[in-house]
Amino acid sequence: MKSLVLSFLLLLGAAVSAQHPTSEMSFAITVSEEVKSVFQPEGRLFIYVSEAEEPEPRFSSVFGDGYKFAKNIQGWDSSQVLNLEGHDELITTADWDFSAVPEGEYFVQVLWKQNDESRSNTPHNLYSRPVFIQLEGNQHVDIALTEIIPERSLVSHDLVKFFTFESEVLSNWWNKSVSLKASVLLPSGYTMNPDQNYPVRYNIGGYGSRYTRVNALAEDSEFMDWWTGPEAPQIITVFLDGEGPFGDPYQLDSQNSGPYGEALISELIPRLEKEFRITGSANTRFLDGCSTGGWVSLALQLFYPEHFNGCWSYSPDPVSFRHMQLVNIYEDDNAFYNAADYLIPSMRDVYGNPRFSIKQEITDENVQGYSNTYTTSGGQWGGWNALYSPKGEDGLPKPLFDHETGVIDSTVAAHWKHYDLLKYTRDNWSSLGPKIQDKIYIWMGDMDNFYLNNAMRLFEAYLNETSAPESNAEIVFSPMKGHCTDYSHRKVLEQIQKRLLALEAVETGE
Incomplete structure (x- = not known):
């Protein structure tokens, strides 16, 4: 036979x-x-x-x-x-x-x-x-x-500025010179009011987005007509840079990329706010972003709750690794195949049709990586892995799962718990909860293209059962909406302006 x-x-x-x-x-x-x-x-x-x-x-x-x-x-x-x-x-x-x-x-x-x-x-x-x-x-x-491939550059515009400096924190960690970059979009009244200080919005882009993304806004005539008009808020926007040693550094400390969180909080923010007449007060310092930027803005608000006064997080990356897209990294054995031995999708359209699998995505990243594995690809899984995983004996990030078979390493998965936002919020609610009241806004499409709505449902369920204090986070799910569908810079700026007016009313007793 x-x-x-x-x-x-x-x-x-x-x-x-x-x-x-x-x-x-x-x-x-x-x-x-x-x-x-x-x-x-x-x-x-x-x-x-x-x-x-x-x-x-x-x-x-x-x-x-x-x-x-x-x-x-x-x-x-x-x-x-x-x-x-x-x-x-x-x-x-x-x-x-x-x-x-x-x-x-x-x-x-x-x-x-x-x-x-x-x-x-x-x-x-x-x-x-x-x-x-x-x-x-x-x-x-x-x-x-x-x-x-030419060097990056910013558009020439009176309201667009470039900011860079050598980070002592990161340079000492890497034992070589490391610089951080950002771009700045000034409000229309900045030049005419030299004695005025301004609130600030720190924007984090989608995965790997560079500081040059300000160019798209500056070249958008509809946005700039509004931004330079009388209705636009007088807020400074800082576009943080999404490049690190292994891809996007997620603006947080990690064993692999180094102390990017410390560099942001102790170096970039104080230096930049001094140079551009920003108030320097946590009360008027805000965060926003979509996708990776949605996760980073939420993570920074949770890990540094007294340093920021609100985040607008759209379609954030998985906030619970029990739903790392469609993988439960704590209980599943494999990141490529589910219990029914089907390939696990990584992306779908809003009607549920899969576009590609995690295995396909990793195959692509393996080619990108100089180690012939996704861990050095600079891609999405490489970036996640560099942030959440411990450093391996070879000096590279330890892989969460095998790059060819998808078999999950449970010891590495345990290390990812340090960055599991739901777990962190649950474990620290008694001290964290009071510090993030009025500061959390999250939007999620209920048909997110990367299955990110699943983890957010767990996060929402936990916040709904909190007490002492009872969470007043605003989480909006929009049916049949995909990834970042409702995000726009103008919308976020108007949301921040609304928050500023509410804070001003409290201060004046109105």
Whole structure:
């Protein structure tokens, strides 16, 4: 019987192979004269293969089409051709390698990651222009690194400012110079009122969002017409930066990224508030964000309750790791497959249709990571893992689960409890509760695309049963709404203004 089954499988494989002919693809990669002056000999080589020219293949991800391959390279002489054969070993998101590429039409692009940022499409890295390939037989592809990703910059606007400084706290921890960056959006009356001090809103963006996101607002004519008009509140907005050693640092202390929370509270905030005439009072200091920013704003309000006077948290990351999306990290055995042996989705549309699984997401991050694992990917799971996990013996974050099998490490899961916001709130309610009254606003779509509503339901259930004090947190669930659907900068600024007017009324006795 076994021999019959084996014969059938071999015939089936032969039939599939006949239906989808494959050919080998090899590469000769060169460094053009235009970029040799900035080329570094050590880095990670990425090769992207896509059936579409736009967006450029180098932007392919688990959210879209295309395949990526990667390999660490050391000692690459820019005057020499880097040859890669089809049988050379590269980690990939594809279920084929370059020795057997399904024949067809492709656009191929190469990127050389040589900087020290956590992700690949970042300044000072080099890349090629997309090359069109009609694969109908073995093909050797000549491709050159000709382009440099430029440095970030802010738009030129009187109300937009750049802020940076060398962090002594982080520099001492890493034993090298570490700088923090932020951008600032000033209110319309700032220049005309040189003696006035202002309340402040600290905005945290979605995962990995950089300080340059202020550009989108400054170039939004509808927003800026309102912002410079008579109805806009006179509030300073600070856009915190979402880049750390392993991805987004989440503005908190961790064993892996270092004391980012301490650097924020003891260095960035005092320095920035002094430079930009901010009141310097916790009473007029607020937080907001969506997605990662939603979680960080809530976490900072909980961990530093007397330092901020309110957070507006939209679609926050999982606030309980009993619902880490669809995984209970404390009780489940595997992050890829559920108890019914189905692949666990990571994203869905608002009608419930899955878009990709956690396993697919991790496969993508494994390619991004210089260790060939998600722990150094700079991606979402890599960022979570770097924040919540202990440091391993190799100096890298210990993985919550195996990068190939998804098997969960219960000892690492136990360490994640330190960042479980529901557990922290429950364990500290008697002292924490009075300090966060009137300070918590949370919005969540009840069909969140990343299943974040599940954890928030647990958080809401706990707050509803609190006493001494009874929580007055406002948690809004919107039916059939997805991730960050109701978030907008104008809406948050108007919510903060409402809070400021309420505080002013209390102070004046009105």
